[in-house]
Amino acid sequence: MSIYAAYGTNxxxxxxxxxxxxxxxxxxxxxxxxxxxxxxxxxADSGALATLAEDPGQRVFVALYDxxxxxxxxxxxxxxxxxxxxxxxxxGAACAxxxxxxxARTADMGAVTAWAYVLDAYEGGLPSAIQLGQLAAAAEKxxxxxxxxxxxxxxxxxxxxx
Numbered sequence: 252m253s254i255y256a257a258y259g260t261n262x263x264x265x266x267x268x269x270x271x272x273x274x275x276x277x278x279x280x281x282x283x284x285x286x287x288x289x290x291x292x293x294x295a296d297s298g299a300l301a302t303l304a305e306d307p308g309q310r311v312f313v314a315l316y317d318x319x320x321x322x323x324x325x326x327x328x329x330x331x332x333x334x335x336x337x338x339x340x341x342x343g344a345a346c347a348x349x350x351x352x353x354x355a356r357t358a359d360m361g362a363v364t365a366w367a368y369v370l371d372a373y374e375g376g377l378p379s380a381i382q383l384g385q386l387a388a389a390a391e392k393x394x395x396x397x398x399x400x401x402x403x404x405x406x407x408x409x410x411x412x413x
Contacts, residue, residue, distance in 0.1 A: 255316045256353050256367040265392075270322075273321065280357035280360075282355055289375070291372060297379055297382070330368045332347060349371050
């Protein structure tokens, strides 16, 4: 069994159903010792991409999926983990996500070893307000606590055009 720890917009069950249709949701939980952050300067016009960074004392809400072997290449393609020239189908950006092993804590399964995508770039970018809204909506759909959703919406973001 390959357990995928989804965060960011992949918390949205409908999005995961499109990206990994044969892979069932197992449970939700937390990556302890990690924080949600954003890649620097990627892409500047629409906000930086969400990623994870190790940080003791922090945690990130995740949805854990039993990722089937035939869904993994499709998800890798969406995240750009299958190449070094971009992310997402048709994208041409200079970096991509890579897989890392993480430990998730869950209420019903206890500690679980899983893997997650981490952006292969420097952190420090700012998301757009639209991105933060999408992240918060996905977290809410996955059952994240209200305080986690509120914290997402309160993050600093790129100024919006009037």
